Every structure is written in structure tokens, then in C-alpha cells.
């Protein structure tokens with residue numbers, strides 16, 4: 001959680017995925033207990049290298065604002081791709097950085113690279129929240145698709161359209177996070193012991209199962 005100037009609250013989109021995984025993790029993070037495992041540090045490095053490779057591959061190409069890319073995709077059927085794109089939803093007060101976005105006449109694809117082979121709900125929630133933020137910011141007259149790719153193999157792990165159902169699902173997540181911020185309810189631990197097994201807070205979490 002990030003309290004910005006004027007005491008305005010902005011929710012980092014990664015926290016939507018964490019809330020879906022286990023709310024007790026959010027409690028630790030908001031208290032300032034942030035654990036960076038070797039795996040996480042390695043993941044950041046891989047993302048950075050992917051971005052550098054993308055920069056080299058696209059050097060010399062035209063740089064286009066997202067809003068213009070959407071217009072040109074519709075009018076001229078052009079295609080655009082970008083990486084590490086900062087996104088901010090003014091209505092829902094979400095902020096985040098999307099791994100990759102593709103814009104074309106058939107729609108917009110919001111892509112998250114993850115080191116996973118299976119589309120866990122926490123991972124899907126994060127992409128859905130990016131999609132909500134994108135829709136809110138740019139209001140594109142095109143369908144938005146959500147995609148999770150395996151970070152290392154580049155294969156598609158999951159793809160779905162950002163539907164009304166996903167919209168409602170993420171709004172509920174945002175509301176739950178605000179309730180936690182305002183102290184209106186308790187942090188709910190996961191009921192899945194497998195999550196605790198892989199959790200970096202397991203050594204001092206009293207809710208561990």
C-alpha cells in the first residue's frame with residue numbers, strides 16, 4: 001500500500017494478486033516487513049534483461065503514445081507493442097507496471113510474464129487488475145484480453161477476455177483491500193496449506209497452517 005501526497009491512497013496492482021493469495025501477507029507488507037528472496041531478485045533481473053533486449057530489438061522504431069496507438073490500430077489497422085508500461089487508474093486508484101501490452105485492430109492484450117506453468121487465481125487477479133486500470137485510463141473501443149506467459153519459455157499459460165465478470169471480480173478485490181486499509185475487517189489467512197509451504201513469511205506467521 002502506498003500513501004501518496006494529500007493522504008490519497010493508491011493501491012499497487014501487485015497487492016491485488018497478494019490479497020488473492022493470502023491477506024496476511026498484505027498485513028506484513030503494510031507493516032514494512034518486505035522479504036526479497038533470491039528467487040525474487042533473480043526474477044527482477046530477468047525482467048530487466050527482457051526489457052533491455054526489447055529496447056535493442058525496437059531501437060530506431062517510432063515511439064507512439066498509447067492513445068495514438070489505439071486510434072491507429074482502429075483507423076489504419078496498425079499494430080504496436082510495448083514493455084514495462086506504467087499504468088494508473090484514476091477512478092479505482094490503482095498503479096502498476098505491465099510487463100507487455102500489444103495493441104492491434106483485434107484488440108488489446110495485457111501480458112504478464114510469470115515463472116509459472118499453471119494460471120493460479122492470484123496471477124489471474126493481477127492481470128485482471130492491470131486490464132481494469134487500462135480500461136479506466138484509456139477507455140478503448142476495443143476488447144481487452146488478459147494473458148499470462150511463462151516468463152522463461154515464452155509460452156501462453158492463460159488467456160481470457162476482460163469481461164464484465166472479471167470487472168466485478170476485481171472491484172470486489174479493491175473493496176476488500178479498502179476495508180482492510182480502513183480496519184473494517186480482519187486479515188483473512190489462506191485455507192490452503194500448500195500456500196504456506198511456499199510462503200516467505202512462514203517462519204514468523206502465527207496464522208500458518
Ligand code: SF4
Pocket residue numbers: 022023024025189190195196197199200201202205206207208209
Ligand atoms: S504462512 Fe500461510 S497464512 Fe501466513 S502469510 Fe504465509 S500464506 Fe498466509
